[in-house]
Amino acid sequence: MSRGRLFGFLALTLLLGALALWGSTRLTWASTEVAVTGHGTTGTVPIDADGAQLAPGLIGIAVLAVAAVAAAIAVSGIARRVLGVIVVLAGAAGVYLALAGWLSPPTAAEIPRLTGTAAAGAAPIPGATVATTAAPLLGVLGGLLVLGGGVLLLLADKRLPRMGARYEAPGTGRPVDAERSAWEELDAGVDPTTEGTYAGAERDERGPGGSPRTGAD
Structure with missing residues:
Protein backbone atom coordinates (compact mmCIF):
# COMPACT_ATOMS: atom_id res chain seq x y z
CA MET A 1 0.00 0.00 0.00
CA GLU A 168 13.28 16.41 0.22
CA ALA A 169 15.68 15.31 -2.50
CA PRO A 170 15.27 11.69 -3.67
CA GLY A 171 17.44 9.30 -1.73
CA THR A 172 18.12 11.73 1.11
CA GLY A 173 16.59 12.08 4.52
CA ARG A 174 16.72 15.86 4.74
CA PRO A 175 15.60 18.84 2.63
CA VAL A 176 17.97 20.36 0.08
CA ASP A 177 19.30 23.75 1.23
CA ALA A 178 20.29 25.76 -1.86
CA GLU A 179 22.05 28.44 0.19
CA ARG A 180 24.11 25.91 2.08
CA SER A 181 25.06 24.15 -1.17
CA ALA A 182 26.30 27.46 -2.58
CA TRP A 183 28.52 28.06 0.46
CA GLU A 184 29.93 24.54 0.19
CA GLU A 185 30.85 25.19 -3.45
CA LEU A 186 32.59 28.43 -2.47
CA ASP A 187 34.57 26.59 0.20
CA ALA A 188 35.68 24.13 -2.50
CA GLY A 189 37.00 26.99 -4.64
CA VAL A 190 34.11 27.02 -7.11
CA ASP A 191 32.08 30.16 -7.77
CA PRO A 192 28.52 28.89 -8.44
CA THR A 193 27.52 32.22 -10.01
CA THR A 194 30.15 32.10 -12.77
CA GLU A 195 30.91 28.43 -13.16
CA GLY A 196 28.71 28.07 -16.22
CA THR A 197 30.23 31.18 -17.88
CA TYR A 198 33.81 30.01 -17.37
CA ALA A 199 32.97 26.53 -18.56
CA GLY A 200 31.41 27.92 -21.74
CA ALA A 201 34.36 30.21 -22.36
CA GLU A 202 36.76 27.34 -21.90
CA ARG A 203 34.88 25.30 -24.47
CA ASP A 204 35.08 28.18 -26.92
CA GLU A 205 38.88 28.39 -26.44
CA ARG A 206 39.30 24.75 -27.33
CA GLY A 207 38.85 23.26 -30.72
CA PRO A 208 37.26 19.95 -31.75
CA GLY A 209 38.49 17.05 -29.69
CA GLY A 210 39.47 19.32 -26.84
CA SER A 211 42.66 20.71 -28.49
CA PRO A 212 43.39 24.44 -28.03
CA ARG A 213 42.38 26.70 -30.88
CA THR A 214 45.19 28.34 -32.86
CA GLY A 215 45.24 31.71 -34.44
CA ALA A 216 44.59 30.10 -37.83
CA ASP A 217 41.28 28.78 -36.52
Missing part, protein backbone atom coordinates in the same frame (compact mmCIF):
# COMPACT_ATOMS: atom_id res chain seq x y z
CA SER A 2 1.38 3.43 -0.96
CA ARG A 3 2.01 6.14 1.60
CA GLY A 4 -0.93 8.19 0.36
CA ARG A 5 -3.36 5.29 0.51
CA LEU A 6 -2.13 4.28 3.95
CA PHE A 7 -2.70 7.78 5.27
CA GLY A 8 -6.11 7.87 3.59
CA PHE A 9 -7.05 4.63 5.35
CA LEU A 10 -5.83 6.04 8.67
CA ALA A 11 -7.78 9.29 8.19
CA LEU A 12 -10.93 7.38 7.20
CA THR A 13 -10.66 5.15 10.28
CA LEU A 14 -10.30 8.08 12.68
CA LEU A 15 -13.00 10.18 11.02
CA LEU A 16 -15.49 7.29 10.99
CA GLY A 17 -14.68 6.64 14.64
CA ALA A 18 -15.27 10.30 15.48
CA LEU A 19 -18.55 10.28 13.55
CA ALA A 20 -19.77 7.16 15.35
CA LEU A 21 -18.88 8.61 18.75
CA TRP A 22 -20.59 11.91 18.00
CA GLY A 23 -23.63 10.18 16.51
CA SER A 24 -23.96 8.01 19.60
CA THR A 25 -24.13 11.08 21.84
CA ARG A 26 -27.05 12.43 19.78
CA LEU A 27 -29.17 9.32 20.33
CA THR A 28 -31.32 8.30 23.30
CA TRP A 29 -29.61 5.88 25.66
CA ALA A 30 -32.23 5.56 28.40
CA SER A 31 -35.73 6.79 29.14
CA THR A 32 -38.24 6.70 31.99
CA GLU A 33 -41.28 8.52 33.33
CA VAL A 34 -41.29 11.24 35.96
CA ALA A 35 -43.97 12.98 37.96
CA VAL A 36 -44.57 16.65 37.24
CA THR A 37 -46.62 18.84 39.58
CA GLY A 38 -48.22 22.09 38.48
CA HIS A 39 -51.34 24.10 39.21
CA GLY A 40 -52.34 21.69 41.94
CA THR A 41 -52.29 18.65 39.64
CA THR A 42 -49.78 15.86 39.22
CA GLY A 43 -49.08 13.97 36.03
CA THR A 44 -46.44 11.76 34.47
CA VAL A 45 -44.31 12.59 31.44
CA PRO A 46 -41.63 10.56 29.66
CA ILE A 47 -38.08 11.88 29.60
CA ASP A 48 -35.13 10.70 27.56
CA ALA A 49 -31.43 10.79 28.37
CA ASP A 50 -29.06 10.88 25.40
CA GLY A 51 -25.38 9.98 25.15
CA ALA A 52 -24.22 13.57 25.58
CA GLN A 53 -25.91 13.64 28.99
CA LEU A 54 -24.83 10.19 30.13
CA ALA A 55 -21.32 10.08 28.64
CA PRO A 56 -20.21 13.63 27.68
CA GLY A 57 -16.61 12.46 27.43
CA LEU A 58 -17.39 10.83 24.08
CA ILE A 59 -17.71 14.26 22.47
CA GLY A 60 -14.20 15.22 23.55
CA ILE A 61 -12.81 11.93 22.22
CA ALA A 62 -14.52 12.54 18.88
CA VAL A 63 -12.92 15.99 18.64
CA LEU A 64 -9.52 14.54 19.52
CA ALA A 65 -9.85 11.90 16.77
CA VAL A 66 -10.55 14.58 14.15
CA ALA A 67 -7.60 16.67 15.35
CA ALA A 68 -5.36 13.59 15.23
CA VAL A 69 -5.89 13.35 11.46
CA ALA A 70 -4.22 16.74 10.91
CA ALA A 71 -1.58 16.12 13.58
CA ALA A 72 -0.65 12.74 12.08
CA ILE A 73 0.72 14.34 8.91
CA ALA A 74 2.22 17.37 10.64
CA VAL A 75 4.51 15.37 12.94
CA SER A 76 6.74 12.34 12.59
CA GLY A 77 9.06 10.13 14.58
CA ILE A 78 8.70 10.17 18.35
CA ALA A 79 6.01 12.88 18.25
CA ARG A 80 3.86 10.76 15.96
CA ARG A 81 4.28 7.70 18.15
CA VAL A 82 3.30 9.73 21.23
CA LEU A 83 0.25 10.87 19.29
CA GLY A 84 -0.52 7.23 18.55
CA VAL A 85 -0.41 6.34 22.25
CA ILE A 86 -2.74 9.24 23.07
CA VAL A 87 -5.20 8.15 20.38
CA VAL A 88 -5.10 4.53 21.57
CA LEU A 89 -5.86 5.60 25.15
CA ALA A 90 -8.65 7.90 23.95
CA GLY A 91 -10.21 5.11 21.90
CA ALA A 92 -10.04 2.72 24.85
CA ALA A 93 -11.69 5.35 27.05
CA GLY A 94 -14.45 5.75 24.47
CA VAL A 95 -15.10 2.00 24.48
CA TYR A 96 -15.22 1.97 28.28
CA LEU A 97 -17.60 4.93 28.58
CA ALA A 98 -19.98 3.56 25.98
CA LEU A 99 -19.98 0.06 27.46
CA ALA A 100 -20.53 1.45 30.94
CA GLY A 101 -23.51 3.45 29.71
CA TRP A 102 -24.99 0.35 28.09
CA LEU A 103 -24.27 -2.22 30.82
CA SER A 104 -24.93 0.11 33.78
CA PRO A 105 -27.69 2.53 32.74
CA PRO A 106 -28.84 5.22 35.18
CA THR A 107 -31.72 4.55 37.50
CA ALA A 108 -35.11 6.25 37.24
CA ALA A 109 -34.08 8.47 40.15
CA GLU A 110 -30.85 9.54 38.44
CA ILE A 111 -32.25 10.41 35.01
CA PRO A 112 -34.08 13.62 36.10
CA ARG A 113 -30.86 14.93 37.63
CA LEU A 114 -28.74 13.98 34.61
CA THR A 115 -31.13 15.54 32.14
CA GLY A 116 -31.77 18.67 34.18
CA THR A 117 -35.52 18.06 34.50
CA ALA A 118 -35.27 17.82 38.28
CA ALA A 119 -34.77 21.58 38.38
CA ALA A 120 -38.01 21.99 36.45
CA GLY A 121 -39.98 20.15 39.11
CA ALA A 122 -39.82 16.63 37.66
CA ALA A 123 -39.55 13.93 40.30
CA PRO A 124 -38.88 10.22 39.95
CA ILE A 125 -41.83 7.89 40.29
CA PRO A 126 -41.35 5.14 42.86
CA GLY A 127 -40.92 1.83 41.09
CA ALA A 128 -40.57 3.41 37.61
CA THR A 129 -38.63 1.36 35.10
CA VAL A 130 -35.86 2.49 32.78
CA ALA A 131 -35.90 1.55 29.13
CA THR A 132 -32.52 1.36 27.38
CA THR A 133 -31.49 1.37 23.72
CA ALA A 134 -28.59 -0.05 21.73
CA ALA A 135 -27.25 3.44 20.93
CA PRO A 136 -24.23 3.02 23.25
CA LEU A 137 -23.01 0.22 20.98
CA LEU A 138 -22.47 2.82 18.27
CA GLY A 139 -20.16 4.56 20.72
CA VAL A 140 -18.37 1.26 21.33
CA LEU A 141 -17.81 0.92 17.59
CA GLY A 142 -16.53 4.49 17.39
CA GLY A 143 -14.12 3.89 20.25
CA LEU A 144 -12.78 0.73 18.59
CA LEU A 145 -12.20 2.61 15.32
CA VAL A 146 -10.32 5.37 17.11
CA LEU A 147 -8.30 2.78 19.01
CA GLY A 148 -7.48 1.03 15.74
CA GLY A 149 -6.37 4.31 14.22
CA GLY A 150 -4.00 4.86 17.14
CA VAL A 151 -2.51 1.38 16.71
CA LEU A 152 -1.99 2.11 13.01
CA LEU A 153 -0.17 5.32 13.92
CA LEU A 154 2.19 3.34 16.14
CA LEU A 155 2.87 0.47 13.73
CA ALA A 156 3.05 2.37 10.43
CA ASP A 157 4.80 5.54 11.57
CA LYS A 158 7.70 5.27 9.09
CA ARG A 159 5.39 4.41 6.18
CA LEU A 160 3.11 7.41 6.64
CA PRO A 161 3.79 10.68 4.78
CA ARG A 162 4.53 13.87 6.61
CA MET A 163 4.23 17.56 5.84
CA GLY A 164 7.24 18.92 3.92
CA ALA A 165 8.38 15.53 2.62
CA ARG A 166 7.93 16.70 -0.98
CA TYR A 167 10.78 19.15 -0.47
Whole structure:
Protein backbone atom coordinates (compact mmCIF):
# COMPACT_ATOMS: atom_id res chain seq x y z
CA MET A 1 0.00 0.00 0.00
CA SER A 2 1.38 3.43 -0.96
CA ARG A 3 2.01 6.14 1.60
CA GLY A 4 -0.93 8.19 0.36
CA ARG A 5 -3.36 5.29 0.51
CA LEU A 6 -2.13 4.28 3.95
CA PHE A 7 -2.70 7.78 5.27
CA GLY A 8 -6.11 7.87 3.59
CA PHE A 9 -7.05 4.63 5.35
CA LEU A 10 -5.83 6.04 8.67
CA ALA A 11 -7.78 9.29 8.19
CA LEU A 12 -10.93 7.38 7.20
CA THR A 13 -10.66 5.15 10.28
CA LEU A 14 -10.30 8.08 12.68
CA LEU A 15 -13.00 10.18 11.02
CA LEU A 16 -15.49 7.29 10.99
CA GLY A 17 -14.68 6.64 14.64
CA ALA A 18 -15.27 10.30 15.48
CA LEU A 19 -18.55 10.28 13.55
CA ALA A 20 -19.77 7.16 15.35
CA LEU A 21 -18.88 8.61 18.75
CA TRP A 22 -20.59 11.91 18.00
CA GLY A 23 -23.63 10.18 16.51
CA SER A 24 -23.96 8.01 19.60
CA THR A 25 -24.13 11.08 21.84
CA ARG A 26 -27.05 12.43 19.78
CA LEU A 27 -29.17 9.32 20.33
CA THR A 28 -31.32 8.30 23.30
CA TRP A 29 -29.61 5.88 25.66
CA ALA A 30 -32.23 5.56 28.40
CA SER A 31 -35.73 6.79 29.14
CA THR A 32 -38.24 6.70 31.99
CA GLU A 33 -41.28 8.52 33.33
CA VAL A 34 -41.29 11.24 35.96
CA ALA A 35 -43.97 12.98 37.96
CA VAL A 36 -44.57 16.65 37.24
CA THR A 37 -46.62 18.84 39.58
CA GLY A 38 -48.22 22.09 38.48
CA HIS A 39 -51.34 24.10 39.21
CA GLY A 40 -52.34 21.69 41.94
CA THR A 41 -52.29 18.65 39.64
CA THR A 42 -49.78 15.86 39.22
CA GLY A 43 -49.08 13.97 36.03
CA THR A 44 -46.44 11.76 34.47
CA VAL A 45 -44.31 12.59 31.44
CA PRO A 46 -41.63 10.56 29.66
CA ILE A 47 -38.08 11.88 29.60
CA ASP A 48 -35.13 10.70 27.56
CA ALA A 49 -31.43 10.79 28.37
CA ASP A 50 -29.06 10.88 25.40
CA GLY A 51 -25.38 9.98 25.15
CA ALA A 52 -24.22 13.57 25.58
CA GLN A 53 -25.91 13.64 28.99
CA LEU A 54 -24.83 10.19 30.13
CA ALA A 55 -21.32 10.08 28.64
CA PRO A 56 -20.21 13.63 27.68
CA GLY A 57 -16.61 12.46 27.43
CA LEU A 58 -17.39 10.83 24.08
CA ILE A 59 -17.71 14.26 22.47
CA GLY A 60 -14.20 15.22 23.55
CA ILE A 61 -12.81 11.93 22.22
CA ALA A 62 -14.52 12.54 18.88
CA VAL A 63 -12.92 15.99 18.64
CA LEU A 64 -9.52 14.54 19.52
CA ALA A 65 -9.85 11.90 16.77
CA VAL A 66 -10.55 14.58 14.15
CA ALA A 67 -7.60 16.67 15.35
CA ALA A 68 -5.36 13.59 15.23
CA VAL A 69 -5.89 13.35 11.46
CA ALA A 70 -4.22 16.74 10.91
CA ALA A 71 -1.58 16.12 13.58
CA ALA A 72 -0.65 12.74 12.08
CA ILE A 73 0.72 14.34 8.91
CA ALA A 74 2.22 17.37 10.64
CA VAL A 75 4.51 15.37 12.94
CA SER A 76 6.74 12.34 12.59
CA GLY A 77 9.06 10.13 14.58
CA ILE A 78 8.70 10.17 18.35
CA ALA A 79 6.01 12.88 18.25
CA ARG A 80 3.86 10.76 15.96
CA ARG A 81 4.28 7.70 18.15
CA VAL A 82 3.30 9.73 21.23
CA LEU A 83 0.25 10.87 19.29
CA GLY A 84 -0.52 7.23 18.55
CA VAL A 85 -0.41 6.34 22.25
CA ILE A 86 -2.74 9.24 23.07
CA VAL A 87 -5.20 8.15 20.38
CA VAL A 88 -5.10 4.53 21.57
CA LEU A 89 -5.86 5.60 25.15
CA ALA A 90 -8.65 7.90 23.95
CA GLY A 91 -10.21 5.11 21.90
CA ALA A 92 -10.04 2.72 24.85
CA ALA A 93 -11.69 5.35 27.05
CA GLY A 94 -14.45 5.75 24.47
CA VAL A 95 -15.10 2.00 24.48
CA TYR A 96 -15.22 1.97 28.28
CA LEU A 97 -17.60 4.93 28.58
CA ALA A 98 -19.98 3.56 25.98
CA LEU A 99 -19.98 0.06 27.46
CA ALA A 100 -20.53 1.45 30.94
CA GLY A 101 -23.51 3.45 29.71
CA TRP A 102 -24.99 0.35 28.09
CA LEU A 103 -24.27 -2.22 30.82
CA SER A 104 -24.93 0.11 33.78
CA PRO A 105 -27.69 2.53 32.74
CA PRO A 106 -28.84 5.22 35.18
CA THR A 107 -31.72 4.55 37.50
CA ALA A 108 -35.11 6.25 37.24
CA ALA A 109 -34.08 8.47 40.15
CA GLU A 110 -30.85 9.54 38.44
CA ILE A 111 -32.25 10.41 35.01
CA PRO A 112 -34.08 13.62 36.10
CA ARG A 113 -30.86 14.93 37.63
CA LEU A 114 -28.74 13.98 34.61
CA THR A 115 -31.13 15.54 32.14
CA GLY A 116 -31.77 18.67 34.18
CA THR A 117 -35.52 18.06 34.50
CA ALA A 118 -35.27 17.82 38.28
CA ALA A 119 -34.77 21.58 38.38
CA ALA A 120 -38.01 21.99 36.45
CA GLY A 121 -39.98 20.15 39.11
CA ALA A 122 -39.82 16.63 37.66
CA ALA A 123 -39.55 13.93 40.30
CA PRO A 124 -38.88 10.22 39.95
CA ILE A 125 -41.83 7.89 40.29
CA PRO A 126 -41.35 5.14 42.86
CA GLY A 127 -40.92 1.83 41.09
CA ALA A 128 -40.57 3.41 37.61
CA THR A 129 -38.63 1.36 35.10
CA VAL A 130 -35.86 2.49 32.78
CA ALA A 131 -35.90 1.55 29.13
CA THR A 132 -32.52 1.36 27.38
CA THR A 133 -31.49 1.37 23.72
CA ALA A 134 -28.59 -0.05 21.73
CA ALA A 135 -27.25 3.44 20.93
CA PRO A 136 -24.23 3.02 23.25
CA LEU A 137 -23.01 0.22 20.98
CA LEU A 138 -22.47 2.82 18.27
CA GLY A 139 -20.16 4.56 20.72
CA VAL A 140 -18.37 1.26 21.33
CA LEU A 141 -17.81 0.92 17.59
CA GLY A 142 -16.53 4.49 17.39
CA GLY A 143 -14.12 3.89 20.25
CA LEU A 144 -12.78 0.73 18.59
CA LEU A 145 -12.20 2.61 15.32
CA VAL A 146 -10.32 5.37 17.11
CA LEU A 147 -8.30 2.78 19.01
CA GLY A 148 -7.48 1.03 15.74
CA GLY A 149 -6.37 4.31 14.22
CA GLY A 150 -4.00 4.86 17.14
CA VAL A 151 -2.51 1.38 16.71
CA LEU A 152 -1.99 2.11 13.01
CA LEU A 153 -0.17 5.32 13.92
CA LEU A 154 2.19 3.34 16.14
CA LEU A 155 2.87 0.47 13.73
CA ALA A 156 3.05 2.37 10.43
CA ASP A 157 4.80 5.54 11.57
CA LYS A 158 7.70 5.27 9.09
CA ARG A 159 5.39 4.41 6.18
CA LEU A 160 3.11 7.41 6.64
CA PRO A 161 3.79 10.68 4.78
CA ARG A 162 4.53 13.87 6.61
CA MET A 163 4.23 17.56 5.84
CA GLY A 164 7.24 18.92 3.92
CA ALA A 165 8.38 15.53 2.62
CA ARG A 166 7.93 16.70 -0.98
CA TYR A 167 10.78 19.15 -0.47
CA GLU A 168 13.28 16.41 0.22
CA ALA A 169 15.68 15.31 -2.50
CA PRO A 170 15.27 11.69 -3.67
CA GLY A 171 17.44 9.30 -1.73
CA THR A 172 18.12 11.73 1.11
CA GLY A 173 16.59 12.08 4.52
CA ARG A 174 16.72 15.86 4.74
CA PRO A 175 15.60 18.84 2.63
CA VAL A 176 17.97 20.36 0.08
CA ASP A 177 19.30 23.75 1.23
CA ALA A 178 20.29 25.76 -1.86
CA GLU A 179 22.05 28.44 0.19
CA ARG A 180 24.11 25.91 2.08
CA SER A 181 25.06 24.15 -1.17
CA ALA A 182 26.30 27.46 -2.58
CA TRP A 183 28.52 28.06 0.46
CA GLU A 184 29.93 24.54 0.19
CA GLU A 185 30.85 25.19 -3.45
CA LEU A 186 32.59 28.43 -2.47
CA ASP A 187 34.57 26.59 0.20
CA ALA A 188 35.68 24.13 -2.50
CA GLY A 189 37.00 26.99 -4.64
CA VAL A 190 34.11 27.02 -7.11
CA ASP A 191 32.08 30.16 -7.77
CA PRO A 192 28.52 28.89 -8.44
CA THR A 193 27.52 32.22 -10.01
CA THR A 194 30.15 32.10 -12.77
CA GLU A 195 30.91 28.43 -13.16
CA GLY A 196 28.71 28.07 -16.22
CA THR A 197 30.23 31.18 -17.88
CA TYR A 198 33.81 30.01 -17.37
CA ALA A 199 32.97 26.53 -18.56
CA GLY A 200 31.41 27.92 -21.74
CA ALA A 201 34.36 30.21 -22.36
CA GLU A 202 36.76 27.34 -21.90
CA ARG A 203 34.88 25.30 -24.47
CA ASP A 204 35.08 28.18 -26.92
CA GLU A 205 38.88 28.39 -26.44
CA ARG A 206 39.30 24.75 -27.33
CA GLY A 207 38.85 23.26 -30.72
CA PRO A 208 37.26 19.95 -31.75
CA GLY A 209 38.49 17.05 -29.69
CA GLY A 210 39.47 19.32 -26.84
CA SER A 211 42.66 20.71 -28.49
CA PRO A 212 43.39 24.44 -28.03
CA ARG A 213 42.38 26.70 -30.88
CA THR A 214 45.19 28.34 -32.86
CA GLY A 215 45.24 31.71 -34.44
CA ALA A 216 44.59 30.10 -37.83
CA ASP A 217 41.28 28.78 -36.52
